[in-house]
Amino acid sequence: MPSFISNFRIVLGWAAAAVAVYAAAIEISRPRITLYPDQQAYNLARAERALLAEGHPSTVLVGSSLGVRIPDDWLPENWLNLSLGGMGPTTGLALIEAGGLRPRRVVVEINTVDVRLDGNLQAEASGPIPLALRKAVRGLRIENRPINLLLSGFGALRPGSHQSPGPGGLKAACEALPRTPDAIAADVVAREVERQIQAPVPAELDRRVSELKVAVEKLSGRGAEVVLLEWPVDPLVAAAPRQVAIRAAVRAALPGLRWLSPAAGELQTEDGLHLAPLSARQVACALELELSA
Amino acid sequence: MAATLGVVANLSILAFFKYNHLVAASLGAQVGQIGSLGQALLLLPLPVGISFYTFHGISLVVDAWRGKVPKAEPFRPARHYRNTLLYIIFFPQLVAGPIVKAADFMPQIGWKKLDDVDWRTVFHHTVVGYFLKVVIADNLAQQTTFIACPACQNLSSIDLATLLVGYSVQIFADFCGYSSIAIGIAALLGYRLPINFNRPYIASSIADFWRRWHISLSSFLREYLYIPLGGNRRGPVRTYANLIVVMGLGGLWHGAEWSYAVWGLWHGVGLAVERACGGSEPTSRSFLLRAFRIAGVFVFVTLGWLLFKLPDFSDALQYLSAMATNTHIRPSLLRCLVIAAYALPVFAYHLLPSQRFGTVQRQMAVEGLLLGAIILNSGSSNAFIYFQF
Numbered sequence: 077m078p079s080f081i082s083n084f085r086i087v088l089g090w091a092a093a094a095v096a097v098y099a100a101a102i103e104i105s106r107p108r109i110t111l112y113p114d115q116q117a118y119n120l121a122r123a124e125r126a127l128l129a130e131g132h133p134s135t136v137l138v139g140s141s142l143g144v145r146i147p148d149d150w151l152p153e154n155w156l157n158l159s160l161g162g163m164g165p166t167t168g169l170a171l172i173e174a175g176g177l178r179p180r181r182v183v184v185e186i187n188t189v190d191v192r193l194d195g196n197l198q199a200e201a202s203g204p205i206p207l208a209l210r211k212a213v214r215g216l217r218i219e220n221r222p223i224n225l226l227l228s229g230f231g232a233l234r235p236g237s238h239q240s241p242g243p244g245g246l247k248a249a250c251e252a253l254p255r256t257p258d259a260i261a262a263d264v265v266a267r268e269v270e271r272q273i274q275a276p277v278p279a280e281l282d283r284r285v286s287e288l289k290v291a292v293e294k295l296s297g298r299g300a301e302v303v304l305l306e307w308p309v310d311p312l313v314a315a316a317p318r319q320v321a322i323r324a325a326v327r328a329a330l331p332g333l334r335w336l337s338p339a340a341g342e343l344q345t346e347d348g349l350h351l352a353p354l355s356a357r358q359v360a361c362a363l364e365l366e367l368s369a
Numbered sequence: 370m371a372a373t374l375g376v377v378a379n380l381s382i383l384a385f386f387k388y389n390h391l392v393a394a395s396l397g398a399q400v401g402q403i404g405s406l407g408q409a410l411l412l413l414p415l416p417v418g419i420s421f422y423t424f425h426g427i428s429l430v431v432d433a434w435r436g437k438v439p440k441a442e443p444f445r446p447a448r449h450y451r452n453t454l455l456y457i458i459f460f461p462q463l464v465a466g467p468i469v470k471a472a473d474f475m476p477q478i479g480w481k482k483l484d485d486v487d488w489r490t491v492f493h494h495t496v497v498g499y500f501l502k503v504v505i506a507d508n509l510a511q512q513t514t515f516i517a518c519p520a521c522q523n524l525s526s527i528d529l530a531t532l533l534v535g536y537s538v539q540i541f542a543d544f545c546g547y548s549s550i551a552i553g554i555a556a557l558l559g560y561r562l563p564i565n566f567n568r569p570y571i572a573s574s575i576a577d578f579w580r581r582w583h584i585s586l587s588s589f590l591r592e593y594l595y596i597p598l599g600g601n602r603r604g605p606v607r608t609y610a611n612l613i614v615v616m617g618l619g620g621l622w623h624g625a626e627w628s629y630a631v632w633g634l635w636h637g638v639g640l641a642v643e644r645a646c647g648g649s650e651p652t653s654r655s656f657l658l659r660a661f662r663i664a665g666v667f668v669f670v671t672l673g674w675l676l677f678k679l680p681d682f683s684d685a686l687q688y689l690s691a692m693a694t695n696t697h698i699r700p701s702l703l704r705c706l707v708i709a710a711y712a713l714p715v716f717a718y719h720l721l722p723s724q725r726f727g728t729v730q731r732q733m734a735v736e737g738l739l740l741g742a743i744i745l746n747s748g749s750s751n752a753f754i755y756f757q758f
Contacts, residue, residue, distance in 0.1 A: 080486070080488045083491075083733065084492075086730065086734070087492055087733050087736045087737045087740060089737060090734045090736070090738055090740070090741070091737040091738070091740035091741045092741075093737070094740075098745060113511065113512070113707040114707075115511075116749050117511070200749060205744070221745060222746050223508070223711075223746055230706055
């Protein structure tokens with residue numbers, strides 16, 4: 077019967093070898109991860125990026141799944157998209173703080189200001205492998221998990237899945253975008269409108285907006301420009317009580333800030349709220365244009 | 370008489386804590402008339418692991434009555450009390466099993482030495498258990514949150530079927546993972562716990578499935594309920610009735626919801642029909658026929674799990690109906706790929722038992738690779754599914 081020592085040595089040795097080979101392969105190939113198995117995996121990878129504070133982004137975009145629709149390729153290189161599925165902007169702002177990021181500009185989505193901060197995401201993204209180790213070894217990062225690699229490889233094989241702007245650069249790609257809207261099912265929009273009819277509880281909304289105000293003041297105090305962004309949504313959703321209440325509360329609490337509502341022709345959403353792929357790229361282009369003006 | 374009282378006392382405690390809400394809800398309007406004391410009792414929280422240690426209590430009473438539990442010599446009340454407590458609340462398997470019979474556990478109680486620890490069992494079961502839980506079950510849990518209605522109406526038939534298979538794999542990985550970790554940790558403390566799973570998804574009959582799934586529960590139900598009810602010795606009709614009653618009660622043991630009872634009855638009726646048709650002990654050696662039977666049992670069992678995930682009958686029916694009608698919706702290849710990727714190791718585990726790996730060295734190499742997967746691809750932590758029972 078093998079003893080503790082031999083069990084420990086052999087099992088751990090094989091585990092270490094497997095991890096080392098994988099880490100070396102990741103280090104050499106530097107794969108581009110474009111697909112995640114689920115929203116939680118995506119959020120964790122994004123949170124990890126913020127906590128590792130690599131690349132010192134000049135602009136950080138915080139918000140919800142509305143911003144997740146913008147592919148990384150369609151944002152300028154030194155931007156970090158911290159839009160997180162199922163969450164609001166305050167979670168992204170907390171990650172900026174925790175990661176010690178010092179961006180020149182922070183773009184805050186307001187459509188989901190009523191969603192409360194999720195502290196679990198930061199806690200989960202911070203462990204169990206120490207961040208310092210993950211910073212040094214790419215293969216240990218959440219972003220480079222084998223399942224993400226497998227899916228991204230699969231995605232790259234699918235025809236038409238590659239949405240990057242191409243060799244001409246972002247500007248040329250923006251100009252070349254077709255104007256034909258994506259197809260959409262009306263009944264899905266109707267369901268979303270029904271959901272948006274429920275306005276947030278005023279006291280709750282006030283609390284969320286106050287939290288946002290504190291975070292914004294902190295960022296402004298450090299010299300960052302804070303810009304408020306209202307993602308374009310279906311006109312029926314935009315006119316629904318939830319969005320109207322949020323807009324009014326944010327305008328009242330943060331009156332002096334720049335407010336962007338990028339419009340890019342005839343936009344389409346997939347469900348009344350989330351932009352369809354083509355429209356998402358059009359909005360990304362419009363957003364960059366407005367911010368560079 | 371004392372043994373009967375002991376069993377009744379154990380069952381009463383379980384019934385009081387676990388089924389009070391079910392009874393109150395089923396009585397409907399009368400709840401308002403039970404007064405403030407009754408309301409206060411209804412609000413008492415469910416003690417963690419009560420379903421499991423109630424069975425330990427029953428096993429202790431019955432095995433002692435049958436003379437299967439040896440008394441520690443010389444008999445001292447304090448030591449006897451300490452041993453009894455250790456058996457009932459032995460922490461590695463307290464919350465979700467495996468259920469250990471008193472006759473198997475009590476003789477193991479005694480001083481342990483580090484030299485006696487079976488390190489092979491410790492490493493093998495702990496690593497495999499953690500792999501099943503944190504790599505397979507926790508990652509699949511993110512996918513199977515989509516098994517929900519009315520949202521199920523927007524998913525394609527293929528997605529819905531794949532999700533159900535994913536849940537079948539998840540519940541196995543989650544529960545087998547817990548049992549395996551419990552066996553590993555118990556071995557670290559010098560105790561042997563019985564294996565709880567033996568590749569259940571290659572069962573070629575429902576009876577075979579129950580000899581492979583949650584083995585400690587099925588053997589407990591057989592020994593302490595099915596056989597005392599008469600088992601198969603009182604004619605076919607009584608045998609079928611016994612099977613249905615035992616499985617119905619076994620289902621209800623899982624949780625205070627009628628859906629669990631229906632899940633148990635689903636299996637009970639399945640067992641009875643299978644027995645009536647002579648399919649409990651398949652004799653054919655044809656590979657194709659055996660594969661067909663295995664697939665049939667897997668589909669039967671997987672459909673049953675839907676009641677675990679969607680305890681509301683209308684939701685479960687809506688799910689099945691969407692699965693039958695949403696053939697026009699395009700499936701999500703990505704979701705199917707994720708579920709297939711996580712299901713693959715579980716099916717490989719079923720088809721390639723560890724003995725096939727040959728030498729102990731090779732087994733340890735495989736465990737090392739599993740440990741590597743734990744480091745590289747663990748999912749977000751979720752409570753074990755069986756903790757709710």
